Amino acid sequence: MPSHATHQTGGSLQQCIEECEHCHHVCLETVTHCLQTGGKHAEAAHIRLLLDCAEICQTSANFMLRGSDLHTRTCAACAEVCERCAESCERFGDDDKMKACAEVCRRCAASCRAMASTA
Numbered sequence: 478m479p480s481h482a483t484h485q486t487g488g489s490l491q492q493c494i495e496e497c498e499h500c501h502h503v504c505l506e507t508v509t510h511c512l513q514t515g516g517k518h519a520e521a522a523h524i525r526l527l528l529d530c531a532e533i534c535q536t537s538a539n540f541m542l543r544g545s546d547l548h549t550r551t552c553a554a555c556a557e558v559c560e561r562c563a564e565s566c567e568r569f570g571d572d573d574k575m576k577a578c579a580e581v582c583r584r585c586a587a588s589c590r591a592m593a594s595t596a
Contacts, residue, residue: 559586
């Protein structure tokens with residue numbers, strides 16, 4: 478088991494990895510949805526935030542998977558980006574896909590925030 482296991486239980490680490498991987502996947506799917514929907518959904522800043530979120534989630538998962546001592550830093554950044562992404566997605570209140578993305582982002586942010594605070 479990686480050296481950082483002294484700071485987290487294996488279960489919480491694994492859960493955070495899974496939350497990050499799921500959020501990565503959902504954000505990429507949401508980009509496709511937004512581009513197909515067009516209009517405000519396809520605004521550059523919103524698409525960029527979705528892509529940023531997907532990328533930092535994948536990076537954080539990778540840091541945790543390989544047992545990097547720096548994973549708490551990537552998780553802290555991930556929590557911030559996920560919160561911003563959730564806020565952006567919530568602007569589209571009547572869109573179920575956007576609501577679902579916001580929920581996934583919030584769960585990932587909470588998990589990453591907990592992981593970051595164990596440093």
